[in-house]
Amino acid sequence: MQPFTYVRASNVGDAVKALSRGAKLLAGGTTLYDLMKLRIERPERIIDINHLGELKHFDTSGERELVFGALARMSEVAADAGLVRDYPAISESLWRAASQQLRNMASLGGNLLQRTRCPYFRGGEPYACNKRDPGSGCAAAEGLDRGQALLGASPSCSAVYPGDFAAALVAFDAEIDVVGPGGERVLPFEELHREPADTPQKETTLEPGEMIVRIRIPVTPLGRASTFLKVRDRESYAFALASAAVALEMDGDVVRDARVAVGGLATRPWRARAAERLLIGRRFDESAARAAGEAALDGAIPGRSNAFRIELGIRTVTDALMTARQRA
Amino acid sequence: MTGTVTLSQAQPRRATASLSVTLMVNGAIHDLFIDVRTSLLDALREHIGLTGAKKGCDHGQCGACTVHIDGRRVVSCLTLAAQAQGYDVGTIEGLQGVDGALHPMQQAFIDHDALQCGYCTPGQIMSAIACVQEGHAKSLDEIREYMSGNLCRCGAYVGIVAAIEDVAARTQG
Numbered sequence A: 001m002q003p004f005t006y007v008r009a010s011n012v013g014d015a016v017k018a019l020s021r022g023a024k025l026l027a028g029g030t031t032l033y034d035l036m037k038l039r040i041e042r043p044e045r046i047i048d049i050n051h052l053g054e055l056k057h058f059d060t061s062g063e064r065e066l067v068f069g070a071l072a073r074m075s076e077v078a079a080d081a082g083l084v085r086d087y088p089a090i091s092e093s094l095w096r097a098a099s100q101q102l103r104n105m106a107s108l109g110g111n112l113l114q115r116t117r118c119p120y121f122r123g124g125e126p127y128a129c130n131k132r133d134p135g136s137g138c139a140a141a142e143g144l145d146r147g148q149a150l151l152g153a154s155p156s157c158s159a160v161y162p163g164d165f166a167a168a169l170v171a172f173d174a175e176i177d178v179v180g181p182g183g184e185r186v187l188p189f190e191e192l193h194r195e196p197a198d199t200p201q202k203e204t205t206l207e208p209g210e211m212i213v214r215i216r217i218p219v220t221p222l223g224r225a226s227t228f229l230k231v232r233d234r235e236s237y238a239f240a241l242a243s244a245a246v247a248l249e250m251d252g253d254v255v256r257d258a259r260v261a262v263g264g265l266a267t268r269p270w271r272a273r274a275a276e277r278l279l280i281g282r283r284f285d286e287s288a289a290r291a292a293g294e295a296a297l298d299g300a301i302p303g304r305s306n307a308f309r310i311e312l313g314i315r316t317v318t319d320a321l322m323t324a325r326q327r328a
Numbered sequence B: 001m002t003g004t005v006t007l008s009q010a011q012p013r014r015a016t017a018s019l020s021v022t023l024m025v026n027g028a029i030h031d032l033f034i035d036v037r038t039s040l041l042d043a044l045r046e047h048i049g050l051t052g053a054k055k056g057c058d059h060g061q062c063g064a065c066t067v068h069i070d071g072r073r074v075v076s077c078l079t080l081a082a083q084a085q086g087y088d089v090g091t092i093e094g095l096q097g098v099d100g101a102l103h104p105m106q107q108a109f110i111d112h113d114a115l116q117c118g119y120c121t122p123g124q125i126m127s128a129i130a131c132v133q134e135g136h137a138k139s140l141d142e143i144r145e146y147m148s149g150n151l152c153r154c155g156a157y158v159g160i161v162a163a164i165e166d167v168a169a170r171t172q173g
């Protein structure tokens, strides 16, 4: 690991100033420090933002929106009684991620900016990786692709965006507040992450020097009938092979409104609007749910050994919608 | 707080960066002068001499290094030692009573045969104590879910879950 200087920021202004001079922010450190040990992140300066008390609060009691400071911890937010009642999908996306130790450390802001678990990205030097080392190629193209993305991949990169919380946020039109050298701006969460195209090293639309200070989720009747379903190689403590964040608002048996997003399958948080359009105005039953699942995976391109995750994704969306129906 | 660096005191980059850090571990204060890259786990094991917390993976994946910070369980391998300054760090060595009595969770691990080689055990016990305190030990399924961050290569899971269930039943009455 490369040596660095360690500094504690005492206000957001200091943090942004240091950030725009090339420092890295340290929140929970569960992504950053891990990747520093692998020599994939090599910051020269680290700004510890854990003492910015103003960013630790969250409030789920608002009538218009839920507000989360970027330093709110995953474990505390997941356990919030208001969130469990009004937005179960968000709570589930948090407590089904990582372990309780990691959730006690990890912040919501850091969570959104966690990096891919692609083994060739994490494996370092011996492997070509356009995300880690632009222009070097992609070892996954000829390598093991069981875990690679089926949606949103490009010839230069098929690394999955692994975060569960983001999969849920993208379904519910969340916004983030960002502070940079030029002041504060609002960014629709859906616009934060980019598809790799031919610049997989550019993962977000944040400008140099910008930090996330808040995440806001609008209150909607859909929230209560939402769910997050995560399918993995083991029952707990693993990244998703496929996940779905869905919600329904019903008018009798007919769907008045719907939300569908998938996780674990795509290169970025993935909203499936085609699936939503298919459900809205239609009588809900299992075949409608299955049709929505198929629409969500429409355009999926299989590699050599990950084609099973298309059917898995369809079934994950279908099952999640059946659960949401029971809550609606 | 001797080791705290504020922005205004930030030093220009140097070839090797060392840092004074004051850690409070099990109620005792330790003044350390360490490489800035040192994890809390390495600070405990290599600098303070508390070798209870174990290094399994060094990447947050196994839970063998679990300790408490202000009573909450964390993995010490992904915590910078510098980050821990100003907090209360609790390790397995701090569990024993002044009379040498074992913590009820330690005793339960013995009673339920919840270990074989013992390498994962300090992390399991620190995690288990927090699991009960958090109120996440109300059913076997909940214990399994909230203990999933602690792996055991010997597969002592049946005994581990039984030990936690036992302590939870006695604690929650």
Ligand SMILES: Cc1cc2nc3c(=O)[nH]c(=O)nc-3n(C[C@H](O)[C@H](O)[C@H](O)COP(=O)(O)OP(=O)(O)OC[C@H]3O[C@@H](n4cnc5c(N)ncnc54)[C@H](O)[C@@H]3O)c2cc1C
Pocket (backbone or CB within 6 Å): A024, A025, A026, A027, A028, A029, A030, A031, A032, A033, A034, A070, A071, A096, A097, A098, A099, A102, A105, A106, A107, A108, A109, A110, A111, A112, A113, A114, A162, A163, A164, A165, A210, A211, A212, A213, A237, A238, A239, A240, B059, B060, B061
């Ligand atoms: C073993 C293991 C298993 C895991 N399993 C899962 C899982 O199943 N599902 C899942 O979703 N995640 C999982 N994770 C990932 C984990 O959730 C993330 O590492 C964590 O949420 C990151 O948050 P942090 O606060 O620790 O971020 P940090 O590591 O502190 O920061 C991450 C990145 O974001 C930047 N950053 C931090 N805060 C801000 C901010 N406010 N504004 C701008 N930039 C910022 C940092 O500079 C850094 O580049 C797992 C991690 C590990 C180690």
Ligand code: FES
Pocket (backbone or CB within 6 Å): B054, B055, B056, B057, B058, B059, B060, B061, B062, B063, B064, B065, B066, B075, B076, B077, B078
């Ligand atoms: S050594 Fe820390 S989690 Fe494995």
Ligand code: FES
Pocket (backbone or CB within 6 Å): B114, B115, B116, B117, B118, B119, B120, B121, B151, B152, B153, B154, B155, B156
């Ligand atoms: S007792 Fe050997 S690893 Fe758990």
